[in-house]
Amino acid sequence: xxxxxxxxxxxxxxxxxxxxxxxxxxxxEALSGLVAQHPDLRRHLYTDDGKLRAFVNVYLxxxxxxxxxxxxxxxxxxxxxxxxxxxxxxxxxxxL
Amino acid sequence: MLxxxxxxxxxxxxxxxxxxxHECCGVLLGQMDGDIRTVAxxxxxxxxxxxxxxxxxxxxxxxxxxxxxxxxxxxxxxxxFYHSHPDHPAQWSPTxxxxxxxxxxxxxxxxxxxxKAVLTNSFELTGTDENDKKLVDEKIEVx
Numbered sequence: 097x098x099x100x101x102x103x104x105x106x107x108x109x110x111x112x113x114x115x116x117x118x119x120x121x122x123x124x125e126a127l128s129g130l131v132a133q134h135p136d137l138r139r140h141l142y143t144d145d146g147k148l149r150a151f152v153n154v155y156l157x158x159x160x161x162x163x164x165x166x167x168x169x170x171x172x173x174x175x176x177x178x179x180x181x182x183x184x185x186x187x188x189x190x191x192l
Numbered sequence: 193m194l195x196x197x198x199x200x201x202x203x204x205x206x207x208x209x210x211x212x213x214h215e216c217c218g219v220l221l222g223q224m225d226g227d228i229r230t231v232a233x234x235x236x237x238x239x240x241x242x243x244x245x246x247x248x249x250x251x252x253x254x255x256x257x258x259x260x261x262x263x264x265x266x267x268x269x270x271x272x273f274y275h276s277h278p279d280h281p282a283q284w285s286p287t288x289x290x291x292x293x294x295x296x297x298x299x300x301x302x303x304x305x306x307x308k309a310v311l312t313n314s315f316e317l318t319g320t321d322e323n324d325k326k327l328v329d330e331k332i333e334v335x
Binding site (some may be wrong): 151189 | 215217219224241244247248249250251253254256257258260261264269270271273275277278280284285286287288289290291292293294295296297299317321
């Protein structure tokens with residue numbers, strides 16, 4: 097089964113597990129399966145209207161799913177899926 | 193609290209001097225035990241914000257996936273991040289807070305004045321979601 101790697105801040109909503117295996121043939125099925133197993137993850141991954149949050153990146157092995165087939169991207173049992181919240185910032189003050 | 197070996201502390205400060213007048217950035221790996229984050233290593237990352245590198249940073253998620261994988265092989269987790277503020281205080285900015293999403297992790301900021309690292313501070317991202325998040329001062333224990 098494909099393995100989904102959970103980033104450290106979200107493990108508290110995923111039974112404290114660093115990785116979770118789900119039965120899936122696409123990325124969309126894998127993420128749905130993950131959220132079905134761990135419903136507390138939903139609000140951290142998705143907006144109220146069901147879209148993946150803008151700062152949540154999903155990688156299939158080393159590829160961003162946005163540049164593959166998004167939710168329809170096929171996955172194999174040996175694949176590794178990573179959920180990676182973005183890391184950015186800087187001294188720039190957007191309020192100026 | 194953030195516990196960090198002297199050599200790693202020195203390396204992240206040096207990174208900020210090397211990239212001056214641009215912001216540097218990188219990932220801190222180690223172990224999390226409740227409120228204590230113990231750093232074992234740091235992974236410098238490239239700043240993808242080449243359009244505004246003097247006051248913005250962004251770590252390529254692809255780098256992060258690799259750093260995370262290499263960390264797993266050493267049984268280390270991501271416990272925080274670091275970046276520099278060239279000619280600006282070592283305090284988080286509104287941009288730092290708006291773009292911080294790793295709850296329970298440390299965000300380390302080093303002020304670099306005229307190319308020399310001055311102050312290094314650390315802040316924990318607390319809260320439960322985007323609506324109540326805060327960057328809170330935390331102690332750094334070096335050594």
